[in-house]
Amino acid sequence: MRFLVAECEPPEARERRRESVGRSSGETYLAVLHKLAPGAECDRLKPTDSRAEIPSRETLTGYDAVFLTGSPLHLWQDSPEARRQIDFMHRVFASGTPSFGSCAGLQVACVAAGGKVRSMGKRREAGFARRLAATEAGRSHPLLAGRPPSYDAPAIHTDEVEQLPEGATLLAGNRVTAVQAAEIRCGEGVFWGVQYHPEISLREVAAALRRQASDLLECGLARTEADIDGLAAQVDALHEEPERADLAWRLGLDDQVTDPGQRTRELRNFIEHLVRPTRLRRGRG
Template identity: 35%
Template sequence: MSHRQRRVLLLQAGSAPAALRARFGDFPDWFARHLAPRVELEVVRPYERALPSPSRFHGVLVTGSLASVTDPAPWMDEAGAWLVDAARAIPVLGVCFGHQLLARALGGRVELNPRGREAGTVEVQLTAAGARDPLFAGLPARLLAQETHEDHVAELPPGATLLAGNARTPVQAFGVGERLRCVQFHPEFDQARSRHLAELRRAAGEAAAWGDVDPAAVRETPEATAVLGRWLDHFVGAR
């Protein structure tokens, strides 16, 4: 089957801040840079309309959001249940908010991180299980990733396997079964997006509240970005 015949549903859970959208486009554009050359993408916003049948797709990816699952809206509960059901048949990847949404839908616990917000370029450590998992296999045991979040998965869902973590956010990635994978970090971000976000927060006087990231310290994170390609290769089958 050709790459164009593989269809991925991009569940857009929110939008980027206006200043970032003006320069880089919105969340679907950020993922499309990595996915669109290889698969056919369809974008759906679950807070605007009902989700389609998962049988139409070969995979589902859930984006980040400025919303929080600790303040759940009805659409979050509906989307979470839909995703858990979809993962019985097709691969599902949750990113940041999507990671937290799926953890909650599966019976895990999400809360405001008592260790504070995590932002900028940070190091993530794979567990032994993570190093063996198709999502990370062959990547360095310690890899750099872009982050921007204040909530975290405080307790894994029943049956979940921890794939990666660090001191500030112990659950950086987890898996459930063969098809469902979640990452707290942002594989779709690059240095330019993460650096511009840090600059915007400094300009708005919000840097301290977001970890006071030095824009000059933001680095490229190719290993984290590689996770998207690995998901297509090993889960969606878009080779």
């Protein structure tokens, strides 16, 4: 199989993430995809970069799947970076290549297909999205196959989908963010996406909390930076020893988050239930 990872992060955000966790969002995706699909050929693209060459529709048809990463990019604001990212997604849809996105990746697909994204204001999901629940459509959708009726997932975001595009299917939500998982069809393309982050490790959750400490303080989710450091330290410790029931209990987590096989379920389902069948229909064996 041949995958393309589109790194939605602007250059400065990419470097901040590397400084805190050792790799960019695109590099995280590459590492996970190599585990989920050993032997797959994976390329990385940076559509937000001013010098990036956006692949043509014809080039994109040569891939079996496109993955869109998270990013602090605000799709509700007009910017050259946002326009380049949306133009890229238009081409992905036109190519008919299956696509998947997490966090900002879902928002990019939504806007490109005619939906709307908004700021969450002072609301936040920081560290983990809690009590995610499938809709009636989501309970039978292969993207969420194997998920229990209610589950948690790594998440940290300041924006959310306000309105899905026409013809999209809402698959999951919670009380904080109504659109947590969706299928979007546009032109020849099919996109499956989630607002949360099935691709990131607990270590990356801890790093994200530390990177966004000032925002969390401003929104009242913590009183002091020491509070955030303490929480991040517990998440880091659970990353190192995922079998520690005491830490999982203290953080209110179960194997849906602590077990990498469960945590990455949506990515695995996307590859097995959309990418492989599409590959066969295209005669690629």
